[in-house]
Amino acid sequence: MKKTIFTLITALSVLFSGCQDLDLNPLTEGSSENWFSTETEFQMAVNELYRETYWYWEATRFNNTDRFSDDYNQRDYLYDWLQGNFTSETGQVEKCWRSNYSGITRANSILTNVERVRREGTIAEPLLQRFEGEAAFFRACFYSYLVFLWGDVPFYTDYIYLKDALGMGRTDKAVVLKQIYADFDTAIANLQPSYSGEIRVTQGTAYAFKARTAIWMLDWATAAEAAGKCMELKTYSLHSDYSDLFLSKTRTSPEWIFTLPRSKELQGSADATKSRLPRLAGGNATCQPSWELLFAYLCTDGEPVDKSPLFDPSHPFANRDPRCAATMVEFGTEFLDYIFDPGAKEVKRISTGKMVKNNDSRLVQQYAAFNGMCLKKGVDEEWIDDMATDADVRIMRYADVLLMYAEAKIELNEIDQSVRDAINAVRERAYRNSGLDYPKVTETDQSKLRTILRTERRMELAWENRRWFDLIRWRLAETALTRPIYCHDQTAALQKVIDSGDYPFPKGVLPEVDADGLVDLSPLYATGKIIKINDRGFQRRQYLMPIPAKERLINPNISQNDGY
Numbered sequence: 001m002k003k004t005i006f007t008l009i010t011a012l013s014v015l016f017s018g019c020q021d022l023d024l025n026p027l028t029e030g031s032s033e034n035w036f037s038t039e040t041e042f043q044m045a046v047n048e049l050y051r052e053t054y055w056y057w058e059a060t061r062f063n064n065t066d067r068f069s070d071d072y073n074q075r076d077y078l079y080d081w082l083q084g085n086f087t088s089e090t091g092q093v094e095k096c097w098r099s100n101y102s103g104i105t106r107a108n109s110i111l112t113n114v115e116r117v118r119r120e121g122t123i124a125e126p127l128l129q130r131f132e133g134e135a136a137f138f139r140a141c142f143y144s145y146l147v148f149l150w151g152d153v154p155f156y157t158d159y160i161y162l163k164d165a166l167g168m169g170r171t172d173k174a175v176v177l178k179q180i181y182a183d184f185d186t187a188i189a190n191l192q193p194s195y196s197g198e199i200r201v202t203q204g205t206a207y208a209f210k211a212r213t214a215i216w217m218l219d220w221a222t223a224a225e226a227a228g229k230c231m232e233l234k235t236y237s238l239h240s241d242y243s244d245l246f247l248s249k250t251r252t253s254p255e256w257i258f259t260l261p262r263s264k265e266l267q268g269s270a271d272a273t274k275s276r277l278p279r280l281a282g283g284n285a286t287c288q289p290s291w292e293l294l295f296a297y298l299c300t301d302g303e304p305v306d307k308s309p310l311f312d313p314s315h316p317f318a319n320r321d322p323r324c325a326a327t328m329v330e331f332g333t334e335f336l337d338y339i340f341d342p343g344a345k346e347v348k349r350i351s352t353g354k355m356v357k358n359n360d361s362r363l364v365q366q367y368a369a370f371n372g373m374c375l376k377k378g379v380d381e382e383w384i385d386d387m388a389t390d391a392d393v394r395i396m397r398y399a400d401v402l403l404m405y406a407e408a409k410i411e412l413n414e415i416d417q418s419v420r421d422a423i424n425a426v427r428e429r430a431y432r433n434s435g436l437d438y439p440k441v442t443e444t445d446q447s448k449l450r451t452i453l454r455t456e457r458r459m460e461l462a463w464e465n466r467r468w469f470d471l472i473r474w475r476l477a478e479t480a481l482t483r484p485i486y487c488h489d490q491t492a493a494l495q496k497v498i499d500s501g502d503y504p505f506p507k508g509v510l511p512e513v514d515a516d517g518l519v520d521l522s523p524l525y526a527t528g529k530i531i532k533i534n535d536r537g538f539q540r541r542q543y544l545m546p547i548p549a550k551e552r553l554i555n556p557n558i559s560q561n562d563g564y
Contacts, residue, residue: 036113039123042131045110049138052260052393054103056096057145058465059260059393065468070480070518071293071458073487074275074286075370076533082481084537088546088564096149097548100142107139108158133190137201137209140183144213147173147180148469149545151561155179169557177217184210184226193235199261204235208257208396211404216473220411227405230257231422236398238429243326246378248391257401260393273383276375278329279359279368280347281336282384288373289328289463291486292519295511296458297324302439304455304513313505322434323459329374331504336381342372342488343503362490363498370487370533372504377463394464399426403457410449423453426460447515455517472543480518481538486530502529539563 035041052059066072068081080086086093114132117123139157146153155171156164157179187206194202207230214223230236239245239255251261277283298321299308310319317330325333329340338356339347345363346355359365360374383389406422409415423441431438443449457470471477488494488503497503506527512520524530541563552558 036109036117037122039127042110042113042117042123042127045106046131046134048106049103049134050260052262054099054106054138054142055260055393055395056092056099057149058395065465066463067287068481069467069471070483070536071290071462071467073288073290073371073373073485075367076485076487078485078534078536081542082536082538084539084542086539086542086546088549088552088560090546093545094548094550096145096545097551100146101154103142104139104156105160107135107142108156108160110135111139112158129190130192133187133206134201136183136190137187137206140180140187140206140213141209143176143180143183144209144216147176148213148216148473150547151544152176154558166555167557168555170559177213177219180213181210181222184213188229193233199259201258202235204230204233205258205396207233208401211401211408212396215404215408216469218411218473220408223404224408224412224414227401227408230401231405236401238398238402238425240429241433242323242430243377245397246394248380248382248389251392255398256392256394256396257398258396260395262390262392272387273379273389274387276379277383277387278336278338278340278374279365280338280349280356282387284367285360285369285374287375288369288371289375291371291373291511291521292480292483293458293462294324294328294373295513295519295521296455296517297321298439298455298459300436300439302441304517306510306513311510313510314501314503314507316504321430321459322436323430323462325376326430327375327377327462329376331372335374335376336379336384340374342368342374343498362488362494366490372488375463399429399460400466402426403453403460407453407457410446410453413446415444415446415449419449423456426456430460451515451517458517474516475543476516476518477538477543478540479516481536483520483522483536484525484532485534485536486521486525487533489531497529500529502527505529 036045057064067074067079080090110131114128114135118125118128152170152173153176154168155176156168184206187201188203191201191203191206193204207226211223211226211230214220214226236257237254239250239253244250245253245255274283275286277285279285294316295305298304299310300319300321301308301310305311312318317325329335331343332339332341334350337350339350340360341347341358342361343363344358344361347358348354349356357364360368362368362370362372378391380389402422402425406419409419420441420443427438427441441452443452454470454474458467461467471480489497501507506524506529509523509527511524514520525532541561544561546564547558547560552560
């Protein structure tokens with residue numbers, strides 16, 4: 001009998017596709033009967049798992065989940081998630097479910113056939129161990145996304161037949177997590193610390209993702225151990241320059257632990273960049289860092305803006321952690337051949353020395369960035385050539401491992417110098433080459449260190465697809481994502497605020513920053529100098545995703561998450 005590989009969603013696709021021939025063993029596709037007989041076939045199957053298609057929640061457009069966080073504005077637009085309208089029929093729900101289960105099915109196929117070929121003795125054991133380690137790593141990753149996003153999920157580790165898929169219910173996430181950890185341990189045992197000349201998962205990659213999964217599950221002991229093991233390998237280190245790390249040219253660095261390589265020429269894989277670029281540089285400035293993010297960065301004395309005597313709302317970038325101006329363009333500075341100043345009707349073009357109409361100001365252009373902000377982190381001049389980038393998809397880096405280690409140890413209340421050293425290493429790199437001494441962390445109190453750690457993660461990892469995950473696991477989304485979005489008014493009303501001296505922000509008034517690093521802009525709004533343009537509407541049910549409607553239509557054994 002032919003073994004047929006199905007994901008649950010694949011079964012649905014077949015049944016919904018109308019009158020089509022059902023070829024369960026096409027000659028062009030790998031199966032247990034015509035594939036996995038040679039080293040090359042195994043390698044091709046494993047390489048497939050590095051494709052973006054299996055990493056939907058990380059790789060579909062860059063900064064994917066940042067769009068659902070308080071670090072991101074898109075004029076006055078809110079995605080379904082921020083409106084509280086995420087449903088079982090939302091396209092992103094099905095796509096994410098499908099991508100993870102498709103990857104799991106491929107990994108299961110590889111692992112099953114590794115055992116078969118191992119018995120036959122036709123491929124050298126060291127190669128089989130690598131194939132097994134990589135497939136186990138990917139399966140662990142895909143299941144970790146599923147349990148984080150959905151909780152209890154359908155679970156299988158072998159080939160699955162259509163009749164079984166249609167009768168499958170949800171497995172307790174604790175059972176799935178046990179297998180996830182076991183798969184990461186298989187990867188750690190089978191993989192090498194590095195592979196010469198190749199971008200492949202390694203021991204360190206498996207340790208890092210095991211730590212991330214444990215952090216998501218609030219399993220602090222496992223997270224601390226895995227992150228610590230990754231650090232002990234001495235394979236990774238922090239890149240010397242924070243800003244340089246995120247440019248397209250920096251495809252290799254001792255800080256990158258896991259990336260998905262891409263090439264416009266070889267793969268036709270690229271992200272549109274126009275929405276991230278200022279209008280003067282040919283973009284449309286649709287998306288920009290939020291004011292909440294701007295005010296979240298500490299001042300150079302290590303204090304938040306509502307506590308530091310160094311903060312001046314008239315000059316919000318002065319005396320701030322260097323990562324602030326590395327992430328968003330400082331007002332009045334040169335950027336992509338123009339002086340960026342959203343409060344001016346004209347600005348200088350550097351290459352010509354001439355003043356030009358400032359289409360990046362709402363004094364001039366209705367659709368300029370509503371909050372006057374502009375992304376800088378990772379933005380390359382090369383984007384301007386074709387409004388696209390094929391920068392690698394960056395999913396894990398060493399700074400995150402250091403901060404995960406520190407967080408886990410803080411939550412365990414196992415606070416020692418190693419915790420402070422991990423945070424300080426990340427912070428010191430941020431200040432390197434700035435000419436400033438960094439505010440060293442010396443705190444020993446658990447609660448205060450938790451505040452420091454959460455703020456450090458936000459500053460260090462902004463616009464890297466990590467903030468949304470943090471808000472969900474810390475259960476802060478119900479606060480951060482129910483607050484309004486504010487911006488400047490436009491044209492004459494904006495000019496009046498500028499003339500009053502209350503631009504970019506009202507004098508003598510500060511936002512409030514709480515113990516979790518969340519920023520409340522309502523004191524600024526109360527002055528009447530800024531306007532409200534929309535209300536975020538996160539719903540508590542959204543801490544878990546809805547099971548896709550198509551899945552439950554075909555298989556009523558899959559129960560729905562509460563509230564959907």
